[in-house]
Amino acid sequence: MTTTQNLSYATITLTVNGENHSFILGEGSHEVTPSHTLAHTLRERLGLTGTKVSCDDGACGCCTVQMDGKAVNSCLLLTVECEGKEITTIEGLGDPVTGTIDPLQKSFIDHTAFQCGFCTPGIIMSAKSLLTENPAPTRDEVKESLAGNFCRCNSHYHVLDAVMAVARKGGNK
Amino acid sequence: MKEYRYIGKSTPRKDALDIVTGKTKFINDLTVPNMLYGKVLRSPLPHALIKSIDTAEAKRLPGVKAVLTYQDIPDWMAGFPLHVRVLDSKVRYVGDAVALVAAETEDIGEEALRLIKVEYEPLPAVYDVEEARQPDAPQLYEQFPGNLLPQERRMFGPHTLQEVVTGDVDKGLAEADFIIKGTCAYENIPNPLPPEPPGVIASWEGTDALTVWSASQGPHMFKVTLQRRMGATNMQSIGSPVGGSYGSKYMSWQYVLPAAALAKAAGRPVKLYYGKTEHLAAFTVRLGSRIHGQVGMKKDGSVTALSADWLVNTGAFSEITQGMVAVGCGEAQLMIRCPNWNFRPQMVCTNRTASGQVRGFGGQELKCALIPILTMGLEKAGIDPVEFFKKNYVKPGDGYYWRDGKWWVCNGIDYTPAIEKGAETFGWQEKWQGWLKPTSINGAKRRGVGVGVHGNADVGEDISEAFVRLDSNGTATIYSGLAEHGTGQRSSICKMVAEILQLPLDRVFVTPTDSSVNPFEIGPVGSRGTYAIGSAVIAAAEDAKRQLLELMAQKFKVAPEDLETQDGMAYVKGKPEAKIPWIKGMGYDRTIMGHGRFEPDFTLPNFMMIFTEVEVDTETGKVDLIRVVGATDVGQIIDPPSLTNQLNGCLGSAGIDSALFEETVFDTRLGRVMNPNMIDYKWRTFAELPEMEHEILETPFPSHRFHAIGVGEITPSPGPSAVLMAVSNAIGVRMADYPLTPDKILRALGKVANAERRGK
Ligand code: FES
Ligand code: FES
Numbered sequence: 050m051t052t053t054q055n056l057s058y059a060t061i062t063l064t065v066n067g068e069n070h071s072f073i074l075g076e077g078s079h080e081v082t083p084s085h086t087l088a089h090t091l092r093e094r095l096g097l098t099g100t101k102v103s104c105d106d107g108a109c110g111c112c113t114v115q116m117d118g119k120a121v122n123s124c125l126l127l128t129v130e131c132e133g134k135e136i137t138t139i140e141g142l143g144d145p146v147t148g149t150i151d152p153l154q155k156s157f158i159d160h161t162a163f164q165c166g167f168c169t170p171g172i173i174m175s176a177k178s179l180l181t182e183n184p185a186p187t188r189d190e191v192k193e194s195l196a197g198n199f200c201r202c203n204s205h206y207h208v209l210d211a212v213m214a215v216a217r218k219g220g221n222k
Numbered sequence: 223m224k225e226y227r228y229i230g231k232s233t234p235r236k237d238a239l240d241i242v243t244g245k246t247k248f249i250n251d252l253t254v255p256n257m258l259y260g261k262v263l264r265s266p267l268p269h270a271l272i273k274s275i276d277t278a279e280a281k282r283l284p285g286v287k288a289v290l291t292y293q294d295i296p297d298w299m300a301g302f303p304l305h306v307r308v309l310d311s312k313v314r315y316v317g318d319a320v321a322l323v324a325a326e327t328e329d330i331g332e333e334a335l336r337l338i339k340v341e342y343e344p345l346p347a348v349y350d351v352e353e354a355r356q357p358d359a360p361q362l363y364e365q366f367p368g369n370l371l372p373q374e375r376r377m378f379g380p381h382t383l384q385e386v387v388t389g390d391v392d393k394g395l396a397e398a399d400f401i402i403k404g405t406c407a408y409e410n411i412p413n414p415l416p417p418e419p420p421g422v423i424a425s426w427e428g429t430d431a432l433t434v435w436s437a438s439q440g441p442h443m444f445k446v447t448l449q450r451r452m453g454a455t456n457m458q459s460i461g462s463p464v465g466g467s468y469g470s471k472y473m474s475w476q477y478v479l480p481a482a483a484l485a486k487a488a489g490r491p492v493k494l495y496y497g498k499t500e501h502l503a504a505f506t507v508r509l510g511s512r513i514h515g516q517v518g519m520k521k522d523g524s525v526t527a528l529s530a531d532w533l534v535n536t537g538a539f540s541e542i543t544q545g546m547v548a549v550g551c552g553e554a555q556l557m558i559r560c561p562n563w564n565f566r567p568q569m570v571c572t573n574r575t576a577s578g579q580v581r582g583f584g585g586q587e588l589k590c591a592l593i594p595i596l597t598m599g600l601e602k603a604g605i606d607p608v609e610f611f612k613k614n615y616v617k618p619g620d621g622y623y624w625r626d627g628k629w630w631v632c633n634g635i636d637y638t639p640a641i642e643k644g645a646e647t648f649g650w651q652e653k654w655q656g657w658l659k660p661t662s663i664n665g666a667k668r669r670g671v672g673v674g675v676h677g678n679a680d681v682g683e684d685i686s687e688a689f690v691r692l693d694s695n696g697t698a699t700i701y702s703g704l705a706e707h708g709t710g711q712r713s714s715i716c717k718m719v720a721e722i723l724q725l726p727l728d729r730v731f732v733t734p735t736d737s738s739v740n741p742f743e744i745g746p747v748g749s750r751g752t753y754a755i756g757s758a759v760i761a762a763a764e765d766a767k768r769q770l771l772e773l774m775a776q777k778f779k780v781a782p783e784d785l786e787t788q789d790g791m792a793y794v795k796g797k798p799e800a801k802i803p804w805i806k807g808m809g810y811d812r813t814i815m816g817h818g819r820f821e822p823d824f825t826l827p828n829f830m831m832i833f834t835e836v837e838v839d840t841e842t843g844k845v846d847l848i849r850v851v852g853a854t855d856v857g858q859i860i861d862p863p864s865l866t867n868q869l870n871g872c873l874g875s876a877g878i879d880s881a882l883f884e885e886t887v888f889d890t891r892l893g894r895v896m897n898p899n900m901i902d903y904k905w906r907t908f909a910e911l912p913e914m915e916h917e918i919l920e921t922p923f924p925s926h927r928f929h930a931i932g933v934g935e936i937t938p939s940p941g942p943s944a945v946l947m948a949v950s951n952a953i954g955v956r957m958a959d960y961p962l963t964p965d966k967i968l969r970a971l972g973k974v975a976n977a978e979r980r981g982k
Contacts, residue, residue: 098247098251100244101465106899138244150242161235161710163708199417205908205911
């Protein structure tokens with residue numbers, strides 16, 4: 050029998066890649082606990098494993114996603130803090146209607162701007178946020194804005210080439 | 223030079239779309255039904271006996287499905303020679319495994335760890351290689367008296383190289399114009415630090431069928447090395463894309479055996495995925511290397527004798543240390559032309575996290591300690607290091623003892639043109655002002671230059687096998703156990719096959735790295751991808767093509783040699799207009815399988831030289847890396863961006879930066895790693911990139927189908943000693959203490975008191 054008490058659970062709602070998701074708060078294995086990070090919820094609850102976790106400590110940028118258009122480390126945010134936020138992950142880039150990938154992703158392919166690729170989703174999300182804010186950055190501005198993204202294979206140089214190739218001209222090289 | 227359709231051209235990586243869209247499934251992106259999560263309780267003490275261990279409460283926690291201690295874990299052994307138990311009654315480093323838990327969720331697993339009660343009897347610990355060799359030193363293993371690892375003569379055959387002893391060192395020293403004695407160490411234990419921590423999923427079916435999914439650089443070797451040790455007869459080892467390895471995730475048992483033991487105990491699949499702290503503090507790291515050396519040298523810089531004790535710190539166990547010593551000893555000879563050697567390694571166990579394989583594999587550790595000693599002689603003789611390396615680096619016809627203890631004669635190329643081209647691009651002549659002299663001074667800032675060299679005769683090491691299957695729809699599938707760990711090698715072998723069969727690149731595939739599908743493959747270790755793995759794949763493709771043309775020849779009623787194939791069609795040479803598809807000769811009901819095998823060949827050393835320019839702020843002690851120029855010769859470039867990516871890799875994964883700021887800071891009062899996180903462990907950011915250029919020559923290697931060899935592994939190795947040289951020259955003081963942090967620079971300049979630095 051359903052009681053009113055059972056129905057009064059707390060929920061949290063986020064928009065992820067354009068879709069609304071509501072989660073029940075609780076300790077159950079399919080619920081979201083107050084200690085769950087956004088990265089954990091994206092990966093473990095929504096299966097959006099394109100967002101990578103490396104340090105889980107705010108240091109490496111592998112878990113970068115966009116929140117309301119700004120790049121954030123999803124391992125540093127608690128899901129419960131994200132009520133009503135719009136989240137975009139690497140899976141949400143590109144055009145959902147035509148299925149084409151974002152020009153930045155295409156440029157990463159064209160420049161082989163990765164080696165192992167573990168850092169790549171985070172780097173693309175950081176660079177995408179930069180380009181949204183500043184469509185014509187200089188190479189130095191790109192370096193500065195990616196300073197929080199760890200890449201151990203040293204794909205940095207190709208990444209810079211890839212980002213600069215889609216930056217609107219006007220930013221001096 | 224021959225024009226190829228794909229070889230030497232930039233082509234997108236086959237896995238590129240998945241990588242940039244986040245679809246690539248790394249090991250932690252996989253789950254299997256009914257899977258549990260494994261957790262490891264780790265020792266807080268560097269050396270102790272476990273007096274008692276109580277797991278009752280942990281076992282009672284709902285959601286806990288298995289708890290294992292040394293009392294009930296299967297007696298699976300690891301290490302070389304076999305000397306490590308997965309869990310033992312004794313712990314040997316802070317972070318050593320004490321107990322294992324498998325639970326429904328990670329949170330429950332962690333909670334269970336907190337409920338395990340352990341009583342330890344602390345033992346004295348030892349961290350320094352020389353202290354560990356003292357008669358009264360704490361002993362890590364009963365079977366290794368004096369903490370000395372036995373030389374392992376079986377690792378690379380019965381005569382595995384474990385020292386270099388040749389000629390007559392006394393005579394050589396007597397012939398010398400002067401004798402240099404010195405000590406140098408590369409013991410700051412830089413961490414290769416792949417972004418993805420080690421991880422694995424293990425699952426048993428019945429008692430002898432085991433499936434292991436892992437982020438290993440050499441998944442096939444798990445089957446070869448671990449199957450029997452775990453009592454399995456039917457192990458399937460499946461590799462996932464590797465989120466960085468730099469050697470460290472090659473075939474480490476450290477994560478596989480615990481997961482398999484838990485999965486067996488729980489009767490359910492278990493995933494074990496290290497956290498970053500565990501990764502940095504408890505997973506294998508680089509060797510510690512210290513050399514006490516004596517060098518006899520002539521006034522013209524020729525080396526007449528080299529005598530040295532090489533003290534190798536392997537930490538709490540040996541994963542493959544004897545193998546790294548073997549390769550290091552071989553590599554030393556590639557760099558120094560010397561008739562008289564007495565080079566004696568000692569491999570010593572200490573109470574810190576164990577050393578495993580890392581890019582550089584013994585040779586980098588050796589060079590980083592040996593080159594600074596050699597350069598003391600060059601300094602005395604006033605010899606330019608570039609000239610010294612040019613004269614000394616192995617040339618065709620020169621011989622060396624390689625890792626198997628056999629004498630091999632170089633059948634490769636002369637790298638003198640690569641050295642000269644690199645020096646020219648760098649502007650070495652203009653910048654080099656002599657030993658301990660800066661290139662330029664600008665107020666408090668002083669610039670200096672340095673150079674380093676490395677090479678490895680491993681491009682043709684070990685066995686590879688491959689199959690190439692042709693289907694009648696005009697596609698080719700490569701069967702190879704090759705893991706993708708970032709070099710793009712899985713795409714490169716597709717290019718090789720596409721070139722041979724003249725197929726569009728999107729009609730060539732590689733099977734998943736699955737030991738139940740693929741033939742034997744050691745894996746992409748060293749720089750063997752292009753030459754060894756490539757040659758096996760090429761042989762398989764040639765074999766498949768031969769079979770195809772034999773079938774097609776019957777249709778055309780000509781000899782197979784008269785036929786050509788392109789884009790899945792066959793035709794008589796010169797008559798492409800009368801082409802027919804493969805299916806016409808093969809039928810829809812036939813597949814062709816070509817077989818290829820590569821046999822080892824140690825006659826082809828590769829080569830990497832790194833030139834560096836640094837700027838030292840003599841007021842703050844900070845060192846900036848200004849410019850790096852790499853020089854190499856690869857015979858033929860397979861994929862230009864993949865190669866430059868690998869060459870740019872000289873900075874991190876514990877390369878150049880291990881001379882500047884990377885170190886595992888170790889507190890010898892507690893035996894703990896003090897910086898096991900990515901904030902305190904320093905790494906280079908996008909904002910601090912030096913200028914980077916490479917000179918890549920292409921002098922053909924005739925014995926490869928496309929005249930190519932690999933170089934990827936060694937790109938970081940010449941860097942650290944080059945930086946040491948550059949900084950010494952900039953400040954006019956000889957530096958020999960990696961990494962060159964500001965405190966050391968200021969102390970060398972006499973700007974801070976000579977206080978002993980804590981740690982290490
Ligand atoms: S995983 Fe979030 S910053 Fe490293
Ligand atoms: S591509 Fe491997 S860490 Fe960036």
